[in-house]
Amino acid sequence: MFSKLLYRKRTLIARKCTQAKCHALSKQTLRLSSSSAPPGNILIQEDETVQHVKPYSEIPGPRAIPILGNTWRVMPIIGQYDISDTAKVSFELHREYGKIVKLSNLVGRPDLLFLYDADEIEKVYRQESVTPFRPSMPCLVKYKGDVRKDFFGTLGGVVGVHGEPWKKFRTTVQKPILQVQTVKKYIEPIEDVTKDFISKMLAMKDENGEMPSDFDNEIHKWALECIGRVALDTRLGCMDPHLPPDSEPQKIIDAAKYALRNIAIMELRFPFWRYFPTTLWTRYVANMDYFVEICTKYIYAAMERLKNKVVKDEKELSLIERILASEKDPKIATIFALDLILVGIDTISMAVCSILYQLATRQEQQEKLHEELKQVLPDPNEPLTAKKLDEMVFLKAFVKEVFRMYSTVIGNGRTLQEDTILLGYKVPKGVQVVFPTVVTGNMEEYISEAHKFYPERWIKEKCGNHYVHPFASLPYGYGARMCLGRRFADLEIQVLLAKIFRSYKLEFNHKPLDYKVTFMYAPDGELTFKMIDR
Template sequence: MLDLYRTTLGETAMAHLRHGGIFGASKILCRFSTEATQILTRSLENFADVTPDFEWNDAKPYTEIPGPKPVPFLGNTWRFLPYIGDFKIEEVDKVSKRLHKKYGNVVKIGGLLGRPDMVFLYDADEIERVFRSEEKMPHRPSMPSLNYYKHVLRKDFFGEDAGVIAVHGESWYNFRSKVQQVMLQPRTAKLYIGAVQEASEAFVQRVKKVRNYKDETPDHFLNEIHKWSLESIARVALDVRLGCLDDDAPLETQELIDAVNVFFKNVGVLELKVPFWKLFNTPTWLKYVKALDTIVEITSKHTNAALARTKTKEITGDAKSEPSLLERLLAMDTGVKIATILALDLFLVGIDTTSNAVASVIYQLALHPEKQRKLYEEVSTVLPPPGKPIEAKHVEEMKYLKACIKETLRMYPVVIGNGRCMTKDTVIGGYQIPEGVQIVFQHYVISNQDKYFPGSEEFLPERWMTGRDFNHGVKHAFASLPFGYGRRMCLGRRFAELEMIIVLAKVIQSFKLEYHYDKLDYHIDPMYTPNGPLRIKMIDR
């Protein structure tokens, strides 16, 4: 009888596999007893490592995926060349929209010199399938330039523990396993509310100093937000006050911000255009390496100083402040090298991303005064008076503020796409996708479609609130993923969210925001950001 039960379960699993793959079959787990579930789970695990022959054979060949045709010798790389190409890196958002409109939900960009084919995916269901079935060590699309820098050019510094960016396989998995307990627990992030509040209040005071006689922020306002982001990261990661927002801020803080900008501005050029840097030292490559060397040098200096202070604390027993992330990792016996490289990665990718997100939210709130009024009502009700400490309960209660952040990142995600490099032959969107192909999830295009977000062109934070009209709701959980998803989700997500919530709350508590110029378009520079100076009128409350 038990054998018959097992046979029936196996046939049921096979039926679901045929029609919905691993993801479809997993939906029947809850219908069976514990023993039956274990049997089915083992059956599914046997199928998880390979695409079933029947699914592969039923799919369309890879060669039939539509997309722009490559030309002899230059493939599709010519499209990214200046003057003759029709794919401008700073307008990838518009290029992606064009490709989706012309070719549909699955688009192949083949024939890219020095790199694998890319397949653009515009279907949230298919993105969910890829994420749900990802293996233990999923691969992001590679960054050959950063990979070469970490593993060849500066191998003496990085060694085997090269962090999580441009790292894959066992090296990535071992590093991530050692740091994710500290990085991804919400309760850990909340321990740093006080440090983030201090940096945010310093930013508010900085805004008051740099405004002009019209109470408008200067053309370099985004750089001031970069300074706040750097100060926040330093407080959390190293428990150090850099003084980025002081009038006499150290020159090296601006050098670090500039270096991070150079890194991001040039990585796209090195990855998508003809990779001459692999043959000789091009000017772009040399600027790129110099920027990374600057980042490593400055962050290493502050990390080493933080390590020295940690040893002093251990000797003297002085522990007045909350331990930094560096100290927490050291307490877990992860080793000095792991803690040092994690701090470097946080500085490398945490400055521009968080600051551009904050700038975008400020801009959207200035454009939508009615939403700003509603947010001010919440902040005035929830936050303690200026100068009083913010607590975890206050952060939890600012639900409309969180909705404003989510809605801004839906419409204008600072990173407009994410992806995976296929480590096995896979069927996606009805097509055979061979191992090694890079699948790029086009989140910006997807999250601005009415079928996933009704009235998608409208800035509507209410769609993220519970108990609202479903017609303005969120139709698919995988249609907007600004921090990614799964095993390679943004490692600094919890801290970035906390930093954004607190600084935006302090800004709205202190200022009424207005914008009186032509509406700005968005572009890639190097994050997805408003194209033009953010002259925000910030009026004291």
Template sequence: MGRSLRPFSAYVLSVSKNVRYASTGCPFSKRQRSQVAPTAELNEEILTNAKPYSEVPGPKPIPILGNTWRMVPYIGQFDISEFAKVTKMFLDKYGRIVRMGGLIGRPDLLFVYDADEIERMYRREGPTPFRPAMPCLVKYKSEVRKDFFGELPGVVGVHGEQWRKFRSKVQRPILQPQTVKKYVTPIELVTEDFIKYMEDARDENGDLPHEFDNDIHRWSLECIGRVALDVRLGCLSSQLTSESEPQRIIDAAKYALRNVAVLELKAPYWRYIPTPLWTKYVNNMNFFVEICTRYINEALERLKTKKVTSDNDLSLLERVLKTEGDPKIATIMALDLILVGIDTISMAVCSILYQTTQRLKQQEKMAEEISRVLPDPNKPLTYADLDKLHYTKAFVREVFRMYSTVIGNGRTLQEDDVICGYHIPKGVQVVFPTIVTGNMEQFVSDPEEFRPERWLEGDGKLHPFASPAVRVRGQDLFGAAVR
């Protein structure tokens, strides 16, 4: 049991680091090639013949309240906490393109359930993609704490030229393959400690605690802390209390991420007055900045006395500090990593482990593969070992396809476009609900069947832009928010 969990953790973290399986004999590389590449430029004739934006189907707004009322508790129709179900309902009711306008204080949302159109938009964008920014995070970075962030807003909640400039400062040390390889062993050591923690946490029936999802968050934070801050935060101590620093970091990250939709989709009073929700959000973000600053300063002091003969002697954090010379860049990088990483990685691992328990046949195949690739449980895990776990990777990708931990991705249109035959104006926020398109038979053969083998075979439909599990491009250390 212990040994078999390690490849899961290392692989899940590697997905978030943009690991591309291009080595000889890898069965996934053929799945990255698109079957359709609709990149034709728009011309006046196409725009003229397109149907007007006003005809795009979707829920109709009412006077004054628009569609915002639909997200209000008790009287509204949509539960923000289960918005994935809402996106599926949109497809069933309105079709492959759905407009949700009349949202107080924000642009229209346009849901596109066509993988070919999604691909076309990705391929036409330039070097500075405009993702729908998080207004709450933008306000925090650009107004509330402009004194700290200044011209360095990071990559989360930022788009355009500012995103490109900051990413260019950190992408070289972060995205190099040797950086990923360097952290296989440290993450394995963290995972070994977590396995020991789980063994001690079992009750007399061998069951783990009901709050085990929080324990997964503790493992996730310990991994991210090791990568982003160069420290072991002590998250896996059995003596951890609700007031301990690691638990406070976890609680703050959960709160910040899980309330973004509430702040953005409900009436945005927080933009004008300090509502209780907004005030707590700001306090949480200030806590993140304080924590990251402290650990980065400690790392900077260690670096001053460290003997370095080559870049191989440097950690990821030390490379950023040495290359850029500005500790604030490293601080903001770590802040973004923690903010988007804890909850995302934790939910992904929870989903993978749960699906593993429910699918004994596939569980046995993974156990056999892991035992074959890693016959000696005492031998340290290597990057090369991970690259040989083809079926295990396929299982993880199938989990991500069917049970994605994110609703999807999106872009803010920087110019007028024609999508699904409709003339869509500049400024509309287009949502790519891959949690839905990854389960549509138009793009995936037998989508309701959980079949990891589909990732290892050359036949059958598997559109490269239908699911986040297919489209590894865009997933790096900063998660989906970077791309």
């Protein structure tokens, strides 16, 4: 009752504010006091209101059975939850159990705690240390720290690594990748890749002007070509119209998909792979080895180019060249590139699939975008600049709204490093807390008219009284472990949308598609868009 009253009070205030003011609001940090608490209880004291804190064991959730615990619920055939669609599972748990749900007794892994309260999510984020622990990818941890310790050593990278090793590596690479000036240097290269992709789209249209049934794979090729340009300092040749299935680019894409899309299976089902080399694990290792091989090859090629390059100013160097020039060990650049490619290909590709589908099925919104692009780019052939991209306000708002309603990343999370009070329960250290933004981003408590697709809610001059809780939708995470490549991801998406919709119209004249999870949350089906000249 106390939390509901507090939220209602905050909401009444918030909804009278503009969005900019609302984003400054945050819930007061709870003050803990146990001086007068009965044995076995803790007290929360705020504004002289006192409540007893309930033990972790009382958090609602599916009940475990002997031996199998809750692992049986995510098993094939007999299981209750289809972990191949974690978005659906997230909605089901919230609907059945409420704002906090414990999925405990999962064989071989810590408990999962699903948290559907944006205020509490904010509290966890704001109270974390300088080395936050993300729920790890045990399979990637085992690969980097055990299987290929000979290669990685103490250089684990930024994915699947925690504590001081993560902090040291991220500190080494984050300056060049997060600098706005560095990102701006890649506008022209990304635009060149995108022009080639659009030419390829025009060539692959069928007699009805539609894209082929495997168009999502073509988007993966575009994403890989963009990431290769950034992370490996080269064009990989993904835009070649005659790429065979066993080509290097296609093998990279297939390896990335396999590595990411089987994570849920390896992490939530019984982890046989930890004890003996299952078929799934053997193929996972082979794919990761291929990544290491490819990244090493291109980074060493970049090193050779750098040796013969006359540099007058550091600003002339590419992202990878800056890392190679400042660090003695080339493996730092190699591992950095590996992490960017591994996580970036599927993430950006599926985000683009979702955005294009939403634009193709929302013609009124597409026309608004086209009108904005005509104003910013009177000549469709003029090159893009940082200034012009900044003026594409509706474009950015549309992307944010797609990420809110159809969050490509199902959620974020943290492994608690200290005992924490969440929604009146004492949650012990070591529990993995999941923040399902695909759910919280669609909750009326945190988003005004959450059911309505309304990009203008993200535009300060047009948002009116629309309220967006700043921690309800976080597609790139928050804090020290926010997505390191987010600026480049935004750039690639913005350039693609600007170049396509300035000159072309997309339609989707087929049965509406449902959304489903592979590793990302995206439309499930053939993206046979019709491409029409403006």
